Amino acid sequence: MIVTKYLYFRYEDATPGSLTRLRAFNVDREKLARVAVKYNLHRYLRHKKPLLEDQILKFAKDIEKYPLHSRHLLETPKTLADIVESTIGALYTDCDSFETVCKVVKPLLEPIIPLDKLENHPVTELNEMCQKKNLKLKFDDNTWEVDKTVRVFIKDHLVGHGHHLVKKDIAKNCAAQNALDKFSHTFPQI
CATH class of the missing domain: 3.30.160.20 (Double Stranded RNA Binding Domain)
Structure with missing residues (x-):
């Protein structure tokens, strides 16, 4: 909802189809996993899965080749995206304010993929x-x-x-x- 609202007002003349694709790229599993890596949230994850750790490290290294998005060319650990989603949910539950969540979350999602950088799958x-x-x-x-x-x-x-x-x-x-x-x-x- 946060990204949808931002994109809707940022690109008022965009077609609904363009906005839908743009929103999808800005909130998909890879984008949220990038946030987890950027802020080292995965370091707070307690698990006993060496394979998951290897996948996370590989993902963190591989995203360097794609500054904004890989267009689904990389394997993205779902756990990373889940960390970000659950953090956003916990924040909303705690403060019960959509505006507060927007103020906190939008900077975390930077850089937002702009319309002129949107590429097809x-x-x-x-x-x-x-x-x-x-x-x-x-x-x-x-x-x-x-x-x-x-x-x-x-x-x-x-x-x-x-x-x-x-x-x-x-x-x-x-x-x-x-x-x-x-x-x-x-x-x-x-």
Whole structure:
């Protein structure tokens, strides 16, 4: 609600669709997890899960490559986002004032991703590009269980691949980004 209110008044002329996408990127799991890392909230988490600790450290390192958002190319530990959500909920429960919560939380969420920096999800961007150019697009995850790889074919040509050991959707996002990065070399005439 805090981000929605801020964005609504900040971008009064934006379309409802743009505002919805902008809000989604500013309050999704990755954005909230970034807040937890930025303020070292994860250090106060008591757990006995070495794997979680490794995931958090990897996430903290990986976000350095993406200053605002990775567009779903990174595995984001849900626990980090949960810490921030529960902290906001506890703050509201304690003070019972939406305005106070806004004053405290908005600076925590900085930087807010602005409308001019909003990018499409890699799969969406690749789909739209192929539709505009009337190109047949296919994601192949048939070998996922074997090699943890998703492949992208355009016009029956392998143009990209993505790999992730745990999550197929992240592998698919990486494959789409890989195909987007190679698109102009693969199809220079288009």
